[in-house]
Amino acid sequence: xxxxxQRAFWKALTPDLIPDQPKAPTASASRLNAAMLQALGGSANxxxxxxxxxTRLRLELHDPQLLDAxxxxxxxxxxxxxxxxxxxxxxxxxxG
Amino acid sequence: xxSGLALHRHFKESxxxxxxxxxQPLQLLAPLSGVLLPLEQVPDPVFSSRVIGxxxxxxxxxxxxxAPLSGVxxxxxxxxxxxxxxGEQGQQVLLHIGLDTxxxxxxxFTCLIEEGQQVTAGQPLIEFxxxxxxxxxxxxxxxxxxxSGEAVTGLVGDSVLVETGQPVLRLDPGAAAAHTPEVAGPAxxxxxxxxxxxxxxxxxxxxxxxQAAKGFAANxxxxxxxxxANAKSLVSIMALQTVQGDALQVSAVGADAEQAIQALVALxxxxxxxxxxxxxxxxxxxxxxxxxxxxxxxxxxxPGSAFGQVLQVAEQRLQIRxxxxxxxxxxxxxxxxxxxxxxxxxxLRDSASGDAQQEIFxxxxxxxxxxxxxxxxxxxxxxxxxxxxxxxxAIEVTAELFKGLGSSLLAERAVDLADVGQRVLKLLLGVQExxxxxxxxxxxxAEQLTPSQTASLDTTKVLGFVTVGGGATSHVAILARALGxxxxxxxxxxxLSLANGTRVLLDxxxxxxxxxxxxxxxxxxxxxxxxQRQRQQQDLAQAAHPAVTRDGHHLxxxxxxxxxxxxxxxxxxxxxxxxxxxxxxxxxxxxxxxSPEEQAETYRAIARALGPTRxxxxxxxxxxxxxxxxxxxxDREANPFLGLRGIRLCLxxxxxxxxxxxxxxxxxxxxxxxxxxxxxxxxxxxxxxxxLLDEEVQALGxxxxxxxxxxxxxxxxxxxxxxxxxEVDFFSIGTNDLTQYTLAMDRDHPRLAGQADSxxxxxxxxxxxxxxxxxxxxxxxxxxxxxxSEPLAVPLLLGLGVDELSxxxxxxxxxxxxxxxxxxxxCQALAARIIDLEDAVQVRECLQQQQVAADSLVxxx
Numbered sequence: 001x002x003x004x005x006q007r008a009f010w011k012a013l014t015p016d017l018i019p020d021q022p023k024a025p026t027a028s029a030s031r032l033n034a035a036m037l038q039a040l041g042g043s044a045n046x047x048x049x050x051x052x053x054x055t056r057l058r059l060e061l062h063d064p065q066l067l068d069a070x071x072x073x074x075x076x077x078x079x080x081x082x083x084x085x086x087x088x089x090x091x092x093x094x095x096g
Numbered sequence: 097x098x099s100g101l102a103l104h105r106h107f108k109e110s111x112x113x114x115x116x117x118x119x120q121p122l123q124l125l126a127p128l129s130g131v132l133l134p135l136e137q138v139p140d141p142v143f144s145s146r147v148i149g150x151x152x153x154x155x156x157x158x159x160x161x162x163a164p165l166s167g168v169x170x171x172x173x174x175x176x177x178x179x180x181x182x183g184e185q186g187q188q189v190l191l192h193i194g195l196d197t198x199x200x201x202x203x204x205f206t207c208l209i210e211e212g213q214q215v216t217a218g219q220p221l222i223e224f225x226x227x228x229x230x231x232x233x234x235x236x237x238x239x240x241x242x243x244s245g246e247a248v249t250g251l252v253g254d255s256v257l258v259e260t261g262q263p264v265l266r267l268d269p270g271a272a273a274a275h276t277p278e279v280a281g282p283a284x285x286x287x288x289x290x291x292x293x294x295x296x297x298x299x300x301x302x303x304x305x306x307q308a309a310k311g312f313a314a315n316x317x318x319x320x321x322x323x324x325a326n327a328k329s330l331v332s333i334m335a336l337q338t339v340q341g342d343a344l345q346v347s348a349v350g351a352d353a354e355q356a357i358q359a360l361v362a363l364x365x366x367x368x369x370x371x372x373x374x375x376x377x378x379x380x381x382x383x384x385x386x387x388x389x390x391x392x393x394x395x396x397x398x399p400g401s402a403f404g405q406v407l408q409v410a411e412q413r414l415q416i417r418x419x420x421x422x423x424x425x426x427x428x429x430x431x432x433x434x435x436x437x438x439x440x441x442x443x444l445r446d447s448a449s450g451d452a453q454q455e456i457f458x459x460x461x462x463x464x465x466x467x468x469x470x471x472x473x474x475x476x477x478x479x480x481x482x483x484x485x486x487x488x489x490a491i492e493v494t495a496e497l498f499k500g501l502g503s504s505l506l507a508e509r510a511v512d513l514a515d516v517g518q519r520v521l522k523l524l525l526g527v528q529e530x531x532x533x534x535x536x537x538x539x540x541x542a543e544q545l546t547p548s549q550t551a552s553l554d555t556t557k558v559l560g561f562v563t564v565g566g567g568a569t570s571h572v573a574i575l576a577r578a579l580g581x582x583x584x585x586x587x588x589x590x591x592l593s594l595a596n597g598t599r600v601l602l603d604x605x606x607x608x609x610x611x612x613x614x615x616x617x618x619x620x621x622x623x624x625x626x627x628q629r630q631r632q633q634q635d636l637a638q639a640a641h642p643a644v645t646r647d648g649h650h651l652x653x654x655x656x657x658x659x660x661x662x663x664x665x666x667x668x669x670x671x672x673x674x675x676x677x678x679x680x681x682x683x684x685x686x687x688x689x690x691s692p693e694e695q696a697e698t699y700r701a702i703a704r705a706l707g708p709t710r711x712x713x714x715x716x717x718x719x720x721x722x723x724x725x726x727x728x729x730x731d732r733e734a735n736p737f738l739g740l741r742g743i744r745l746c747l748x749x750x751x752x753x754x755x756x757x758x759x760x761x762x763x764x765x766x767x768x769x770x771x772x773x774x775x776x777x778x779x780x781x782x783x784x785x786x787x788l789l790d791e792e793v794q795a796l797g798x799x800x801x802x803x804x805x806x807x808x809x810x811x812x813x814x815x816x817x818x819x820x821x822x823e824v825d826f827f828s829i830g831t832n833d834l835t836q837y838t839l840a841m842d843r844d845h846p847r848l849a850g851q852a853d854s855x856x857x858x859x860x861x862x863x864x865x866x867x868x869x870x871x872x873x874x875x876x877x878x879x880x881x882x883x884x885s886e887p888l889a890v891p892l893l894l895g896l897g898v899d900e901l902s903x904x905x906x907x908x909x910x911x912x913x914x915x916x917x918x919x920x921x922x923c924q925a926l927a928a929r930i931i932d933l934e935d936a937v938q939v940r941e942c943l944q945q946q947q948v949a950a951d952s953l954v955x956x957x
Binding site: 052053054055056058078079080081083084087089091093094 | 130131133137139155156157195226227229230231233234235236237256257
């Protein structure tokens with residue numbers, strides 16, 4: 001709630017700083033290696049990705065069917081949590 | 097694993113004898129599936145230090161929390177994020193879903209059980225929405241902790257993955273903390289104290305309190321009204337479900353009762369490890385006998401001066417009935433009032449005189465739509481309170497919360513919340529809005545002026561504003577600047593006792609209010625205003641003339657802009673280029689991020705408006721933790737002004753920077769493109785950005801690379817300017833941040849704002865040093881901070897050798913005119929004198945004398 005408000009007011013006060021909609025970050029692919037990408041159905045299958053909640057990488061996949069959970073584990077992802085709407089959490093542990 | 101039946105029998109047997117004597121190990125089942133994390137690695141000291149108890153942490157892959165043992169639900173937090181189960185042998189296990197999830201206030205959680213209910217091992221307790229939590233809370237890391245003190249042994253071995261229901265811990269009985277012996281004697285009670293913790297005593301503060309209480313032999317209780325809790329028991333404290341503002345008392349029986357009470361009261365007052373709102377311990381206001389003093393000092397919120405009469409504006413006090421008979425009726429009348437308030441706000445938005453006001457009322461509508469306020473009110477209505485009482489409490493609690501978050505901006509938002517609250521409350525109570533009866537030439541005085549109060553003002557009758565609260569970002573400041581009226585903030589509360597109709601002189605430029613003004617001074621100021629108006633017209637007429645001093649030195653006057661419209665306006669007002677284009681504007685008022693093509697097209701359009709002979713200085717994205725941004729997710733920072741801001745953030749996300757650079761490069765050739773990096777403090781940052789730029793220039797096959805410069809807004813950059821100079825094409829001094837960082841004062845701080853003055857000699861010395869270093873390498877220096885837009889500063893900056901002033905668009909004619917009155921050699925002598933002064937006050941005085949002299953000179957001519 002506070003963040004939403006704070007944003008709303010920053011917008012009122014300094015409208016040039018705050019966008020209406022979050023923009024999907026494009027530059028944080030560093031935590032996915034090639035094997036992981038393949039197990040996710042290739043980078044083209046990734047609609048968005050967002051590191052969050054300290055340990056997780058939240059992905060939105062175009063086609064969640066292409067996800068290969070066991071291959072992901074082999075590639076070094078400790079656990080995978082598929083959710084509704086093509087959303088998948090990769091549990092990557094605390095970052096160093 | 098023990099079956100429920102075996103446990104039940106066990107329980108009966110243990111009841112027969114000493115609880116501690118009969119022992120059998122108990123296994124705890126994994127409450128969730130997921131990845132195990134060693135407790136000591138949990139990034140929350142209260143959990144990792146085991147203050148609450150030993151146990152384990154799971155990063156969940158399932159979304160239903162299940163009971164790890166059979167027993168009774170001894171506590172279920174209203175917010176649904178934590179639950180305690182007491183086993184049949186008295187073992188207490190706390191389950192805490194996620195970190196800082198108390199802030200979600202129940203959202204994302206569905207409780208399947210109730211407090212006091214018997215549950216069996218493995219039974220589902222709470223469902224949660226993992227994606228919602230991941231997006232809104234700090235973490236999903238879930239704790240299972242044994243709070244009754246038994247030692248635990250892990251059963252999982254090396255595996256890091258666990259499944260719900262799998263035995264994961266063994267409790268070793270007998271190791272539990274000894275029961276508190278009965279202590280006889282009279283109970284001592286503390287004075288009542290008001291709980292300041294924004295979320296009440298939830299797990300973290302409760303754990304610290306219990307830990308402290310355990311250090312005393314006395315039996316200690318925490319009381320809230322008729323409820324009380326054993327202060328040594330975390331679960332018991334949590335079960336009180338305290339909220340901010342509760343009146344608590346500590347009682348103790350035993351030899352060290354007095355010390356215990358003292359220690360615990362001190363701990364509670366300090367927030368038990370949390371930051372608490374200042375409202376819990378109101379600062380005593382120092383009462384000075386200044387009644388006879390005709391001069392009141394504040395901070396300038398909007399410049400100008402006015403002579404008029406006092407009108408005190410106070411908020412109406414409303415009578416609120418606490419109890420109600422029908423929750424259903426109350427809920428309906430609240431819904432009605434909310435709908436009416438929304439409509440009224442929409443009307444205000446539609447008829448608002450300016451953008452700033454429109455945005456403010458839009459934000460108010462968003463507040464009304466926020467579900468957490470309604471939820472809080474609903475919960476109170478359900479307990480038999482009236483809608484007005486429930487709504488008022490929800491507003492008050494949340495407003496206190498805002499004030500306690502340690503951000504001056506949010507603290508000011510508490511005013512908005514109170515304003516929205518009052519609007520709904522009046523509708524609920526059927527109280528008519530009282531229109532202010534304004535006399536002519538009114539100078540409004542108030543504790544705080546709310547947007548609702550100012551929206552309906554007849555601005556033709558108002559000459560100025562004076563408030564006790566508020567700062568540079570308060571509504572009064574925004575409104576006053578938009579209306580071009582003088583305003584000052586931060587006066588002593590005693591100003592509220594000035595009688596209506598008192599003649600006062602408001603001199604906002606000096607931050608002063610005179611109650612017994614010298615008639616001569618009034619006349620002087622009025623003549624000055626008249627003169628100023630004439631000057632403005634004259635300056636405007638000559639805006640196209642270059643800014644050349646009387647001895648023939650040309651100073652470039654450019655514009656600070658954030659849109660194509662402003663670029664065009666700047667050109668028509670005589671701007672010689674753009675000294676600062678804030679690239680953040682591209683993200684304004686959009687439902688989607690702009691595509692690279694769109695960004696490029698916008699830069700091209702602005703460049704075309706300038707033409708190939710003018711400079712266009714574009715600053716790369718300048719955001720950071722102090723400007724909360726959703727589209728670049730970043731960790732919350734304890735000290736955002738000293739965190740990932742400006743170029744630091746861009747270098748962390750080089751793709752963002754590359755995309756921006758590519759878009760900017762598309763305008764090369766249309767104008768003289770200059771790219772500027774914000775917040776540079778290290779040479780490495782410049783070099784890294786330079787490399788990225790060179791790569792993009794090469795990739796696009798451009799023959800010529802654009803000019804690259806840095807903002808000087810951190811003292812380190814100013815002090816190292818001689819090292820930066822060979823590697824840049826120009827410097828531009830951001831005086832706002834440079835002042836904050838040099839003086840270590842927040843410009844929006846209600847008490848320090850007046851001192852965080854860019855005229856401080858320390859800031860001026862850094863400017864002088866930067867100019868020297870740049871000129872030694874043949875580079876130019878601009879100033880794009882607020883100092884450049886101050887006519888008073890023009891001779892000083894000119895004298896210091898600054899080559900370009902980038903100013904806010906409407907001020908271009910005035911600044912150019914000021915330059916034309918000056919003589920460079922005189923300014924240099926003046927700057928040399930000023931740099932040796934002691935403080936900003938001396939500097940301003942010196943410049944004011946200079947200006948008076950210059951003005952009289954102009955008049956003589």
